[in-house]
Amino acid sequence: MTLSIDAMGGDSAPDVVLEGLKLFCARRSGVDFLLHGREDELAPFLSREPALAKRTTLRHADAVVKSSDKPSQALRRARGTSMWNAIESVKAGEATAAVSAGNTGALMAISMLVLRKMDGVHRPAMTAIWPTVTGRAIVLDVGANLEADAQQLLTFAIMGEAYSRAVTGSEKPKIGLLNIGTEEMKGHDEIRQAADLIRNSGLDFDYIGYVEGNDIAGGVADVVVTDGFTGNVALKTAEGTARLLGSYLREALTSGTMAKAGALIASNGLKSLKARMDPSRVNGGVLLGLNGLVVKSHGGTDAEGFATALALAADLGESHYQEEVAANLARIAKAPKDTESETAA
Amino acid sequence: MTLSIDAMGGDSAPDVVLEGLKLFCARRSGVDFLLHGREDELAPFLSREPALAKRTTLRHADAVVKSSDKPSQALRRARGTSMWNAIESVKAGEATAAVSAGNTGALMAISMLVLRKMDGVHRPAMTAIWPTVTGRAIVLDVGANLEADAQQLLTFAIMGEAYSRAVTGSEKPKIGLLNIGTEEMKGHDEIRQAADLIRNSGLDFDYIGYVEGNDIAGGVADVVVTDGFTGNVALKTAEGTARLLGSYLREALTSGTMAKAGALIASNGLKSLKARMDPSRVNGGVLLGLNGLVVKSHGGTDAEGFATALALAADLGESHYQEEVAANLARIAKAPKDTESETAA
Numbered sequence: 001m002t003l004s005i006d007a008m009g010g011d012s013a014p015d016v017v018l019e020g021l022k023l024f025c026a027r028r029s030g031v032d033f034l035l036h037g038r039e040d041e042l043a044p045f046l047s048r049e050p051a052l053a054k055r056t057t058l059r060h061a062d063a064v065v066k067s068s069d070k071p072s073q074a075l076r077r078a079r080g081t082s083m084w085n086a087i088e089s090v091k092a093g094e095a096t097a098a099v100s101a102g103n104t105g106a107l108m109a110i111s112m113l114v115l116r117k118m119d120g121v122h123r124p125a126m127t128a129i130w131p132t133v134t135g136r137a138i139v140l141d142v143g144a145n146l147e148a149d150a151q152q153l154l155t156f157a158i159m160g161e162a163y164s165r166a167v168t169g170s171e172k173p174k175i176g177l178l179n180i181g182t183e184e185m186k187g188h189d190e191i192r193q194a195a196d197l198i199r200n201s202g203l204d205f206d207y208i209g210y211v212e213g214n215d216i217a218g219g220v221a222d223v224v225v226t227d228g229f230t231g232n233v234a235l236k237t238a239e240g241t242a243r244l245l246g247s248y249l250r251e252a253l254t255s256g257t258m259a260k261a262g263a264l265i266a267s268n269g270l271k272s273l274k275a276r277m278d279p280s281r282v283n284g285g286v287l288l289g290l291n292g293l294v295v296k297s298h299g300g301t302d303a304e305g306f307a308t309a310l311a312l313a314a315d316l317g318e319s320h321y322q323e324e325v326a327a328n329l330a331r332i333a334k335a336p337k338d339t340e341s342e343t344a345a
Numbered sequence: 346m347t348l349s350i351d352a353m354g355g356d357s358a359p360d361v362v363l364e365g366l367k368l369f370c371a372r373r374s375g376v377d378f379l380l381h382g383r384e385d386e387l388a389p390f391l392s393r394e395p396a397l398a399k400r401t402t403l404r405h406a407d408a409v410v411k412s413s414d415k416p417s418q419a420l421r422r423a424r425g426t427s428m429w430n431a432i433e434s435v436k437a438g439e440a441t442a443a444v445s446a447g448n449t450g451a452l453m454a455i456s457m458l459v460l461r462k463m464d465g466v467h468r469p470a471m472t473a474i475w476p477t478v479t480g481r482a483i484v485l486d487v488g489a490n491l492e493a494d495a496q497q498l499l500t501f502a503i504m505g506e507a508y509s510r511a512v513t514g515s516e517k518p519k520i521g522l523l524n525i526g527t528e529e530m531k532g533h534d535e536i537r538q539a540a541d542l543i544r545n546s547g548l549d550f551d552y553i554g555y556v557e558g559n560d561i562a563g564g565v566a567d568v569v570v571t572d573g574f575t576g577n578v579a580l581k582t583a584e585g586t587a588r589l590l591g592s593y594l595r596e597a598l599t600s601g602t603m604a605k606a607g608a609l610i611a612s613n614g615l616k617s618l619k620a621r622m623d624p625s626r627v628n629g630g631v632l633l634g635l636n637g638l639v640v641k642s643h644g645g646t647d648a649e650g651f652a653t654a655l656a657l658a659a660d661l662g663e664s665h666y667q668e669e670v671a672a673n674l675a676r677i678a679k680a681p682k683d684t685e686s687e688t689a690a
Contacts, residue, residue, distance in 0.1 A: 188491060217585035242586055249618060252614040
């Protein structure tokens with residue numbers, strides 16, 4: 001398998017990209033790399049890393065998508081950028097998946113333009129991998145769209161289910177719809193209709209019903225389906241909460257001589273805690289619903305995080321994600337429209 | 346000032362209510378209590394607590410709103426319940442604020458029926474007090490409604506601003522609108538229209554613009570305005586994240602002999618951390634926008650948490666919250682409708 005990499009995307013590109021690539025290369029065999037970016041900035045690193053260089057093909061691209069570019073601006077001058085070329089390699093069949101830490105909006109826009117949506121997908125969805133008390137959950141959409149109607153939420157469920165199997169290995173992922181639980185006011189119309197659609201889809205899904213915000217980290221579902229606005233607010237809120245509690249913890253363990261001494265003695269345990277709270281462990285959002293795989297690494301990630309994103313791309317590339325989603329989308333497209341009229345009634 | 350208390354609401358009523366009341370009574374003078382509930386369950390406690398009994402008037406109510414009742418069911422048989430009577434006391438002018446740990450939906454429905462909405466308020470809003478790196482922020486609506494249009498978001502801003510001054514003491518609270526930040530897709534129409542309305546309201550507000558989920562705990566704004574669906578998901582997601590990180594911390598500090606020893610030595614610092622992560626410290630949601638004050642305590646709270654809810658009710662009762670909101674609502678009602686046509690244009 002070959003991964004196509006935008007070497008110039010991200011806050012500390014290309015250094016973090018190259019260091020992350022080196023980490024990943026040492027950990028995983030059987031994967032080659034197409035590296036897109038400025039030759040003069042990339043070649044010196046490769047010449048110092050023969051093991052990596054042997055598995056890497058360097059493709060010079062002079063232009064770079066800026067992190068400040070709006071998607072529409074980026075699109076106008078996208079051709080020939082390292083980001084465009086990385087995605088183009090997937091379309092051309094030279095690579096199985098593309099990975100970039102660059103501008104999210106531009107990456108989504110270019111991906112949609114170059115790879116096009118899968119048949120049966122109205123809107124692609126951005127995923128997040130969410131740590132939970134029992135392991136990891138997939139949440140989608142976390143920001144590719146503002147809104148989602150019932151039919152779109154159903155396709156998110158289909159994509160999230162196959163994605164969960166591909167990257168977390170759960171055999172039959174539990175699917176939940178994100179909702180609120182204040183008694184009779186059970187959610188928007190779209191959510192109630194989506195519940196009907198998923199239940200009556202004829203797909204062999206383990207649909208567990210509505211879940212609330214606290215259920216995400218609670219590990220109640222393997223896949224949490226929501227619209228992009230709500231998913232993005234939830235994801236950012238969780239990040240903010242984790243940062244707040246991290247600052248509380250630091251203060252508590254530096255609040256006096258005894259606290260500092262205790263922290264020193266418990267340092268191994270605290271190191272494992274730090275590792276678990278480390279966002280790079282779960283780095284990598286995937287834009288699902290396109291004719292090709294595109295993994296978005298966090299722009300501010302470190303080398304470890306970029307390596308995680310590469311591993312995610314390789315896991316997805318080795319899985320049957322794309323075929324499974326296509327099969328399920330075809331199944332609901334062929335299904336009699338009874339469910340829709342039921343819902344409308 | 347007199348507080349009116351539903352003694353029978355909550356998972357461990359009336360015990361937790363009575364113990365919380367006793368805590369609050371010892372900490373704060375100048376507040377009397379109207380205690381609504383079953384005399385035979387309440388009188389024995391009061392007879393053992395003479396200091397509390399001296400400041401308490403017991404009002405027998407036989408019926409109780411069940412936690413499993415849907416709001417519509419609860420409303421049908423609400424009259425004569427301890428919850429209804431607690432709110433009725435506020436309407437009758439016998440008490441400044443009502444406090445209940447009972448069924449949220451029923452409390453909202455009964456409060457709206459008994460107290461009615463303030464002039465200029467289309468929908469009341471439920472608030473949450475949110476710990477931040479710089480102190481506390483107010484988030485509203487966290488679940489009284491599913492949706493909110495621009496005009497409703499403006500009234501939430503007005504209510505949240507006065508509430509923030511009343512309970513956190515910030516002189517001129519910074520107001521932010523919760524949104525997502527994926528480049529050009531800046532939020533729903535309602536949010537963009539609400540931004541225009543707040544900016545052009547003529548009110549002397551410190552409106553700081555859009556904030557994202559991570560900005561809530563980041564302390565960027567003192568008041569975060571959002572619709573009830575999004576606010577509820579954000580609140581529950583933060584709770585779930587805090588619980589997950591708490592379980593990580595426990596595991597890290599019990600993962601071996603050294604970790605345990607370190608935790609023991611640092612125990613004072615960790616105790617202060619535990620106190621800061623304790624949800625009872627920020628217990629108490631207020632249903633804003635009614636002709637009277639109603640504080641909702643978490644149903645599963647402990648005595649400390651119920652005492653916090655009582656303190657919140659007392660703080661609000663001593664403030665000029667109600668007058669300030671009424672004045673600002675009157676101001677926007679009188680304002681020329683230019684802003685509306687601007688927004689529509």
